[in-house]
Amino acid sequence: xxxxxxxxxxxxxxxxxxxxxxxxxxxxxxxxxxxxxxxxxxxxxxxxxxxxxxxxxxxxxxxxxxxxxxxxxxxxxxxxxxxxxxxxxxxxxxxxxxxxxxxxxxxxxxxxxxxxxxxxxxxxxxxxxxxx
Ligand code: ZN
Numbered sequence: 001x002x003x004x005x006x007x008x009x010x011x012x013x014x015x016x017x018x019x020x021x022x023x024x025x026x027x028x029x030x031x032x033x034x035x036x037x038x039x040x041x042x043x044x045x046x047x048x049x050x051x052x053x054x055x056x057x058x059x060x061x062x063x064x065x066x067x068x069x070x071x072x073x074x075x076x077x078x079x080x081x082x083x084x085x086x087x088x089x090x091x092x093x094x095x096x097x098x099x100x101x102x103x104x105x106x107x108x109x110x111x112x113x114x115x116x117x118x119x120x121x122x123x124x125x126x127x128x129x130x131x132x
Contacts, residue, residue, distance in 0.1 A: 001029075002128050009119035013066050013087075015048075015058035016114045018125065023103055025127050034131010036097045036104060041126055044084035044118035046091035052111025065090075065117070084117035091115055099131055 003025050007016055018038075026036060040047050051057040065087050075082035095112065098105035104112065114125060 002126050005114075005125040005127060007114055007123045007125065009114075009116035009121060009123060011062075011116065012119050013062045014116040014119055015050075015062055016116065017052055017058070017111045018047075018114045019052065019104065019106070019112045022112060022127055026099055026102060026104070026129055029129040030102075031099055031129050031131045032102045034099045034129065036099050037126075037128040037130075038095045038097065038112065039126045039128075040088075040093040040114065041124045042088070042093075044081055044088050045123055046088045046093055046115040046117070047095050047125070048091050048113050048115055049095060049097075049106070049110050050113060051109045052113075053109050058113060062115075081118045087115070087117040099129065 005018060005021050009016065022036060022038065038047050050061060069083045069086045071083050114123065116123065
């Protein structure tokens with residue numbers, strides 16, 4: 001079964017920790033060992049895993065991506081958000097995680113982040129939990 005998270009971003013570029021929300025879906029699925037597929041249903045957003053302990057890390061990643069892919073005069077996409085499309089493809093729109101003891105198997109410092117690149121707006125993330 002595929003479930004959906006609805007998120008509301010507040011910045012143009014922003015990383016939002018969705019670890020707890022995904023683990024809530026795992027709890028209600030009653031799967032204790034298996035997989036969790038996370039897929040972002042947008043072309044200007046992404047999903048990634050990185051440090052969740054120090055909030056400075058997510059801000060640094062967001063600022064670095066903005067500097068890495070600035071708006072450029074040679075972009076031709078009429079909507080004007082090509083930098084966000086490029087960042088989405090660089091980071092990627094899916095993650096496959098392991099589920100162990102009814103939780104995401106993550107390292108001590110790891111968290112699962114939704115990456116907004118063209119906010120603020122409402123977003124949807126598809127989550128499929130499988131296993132036993
Ligand atoms: Zn566009």
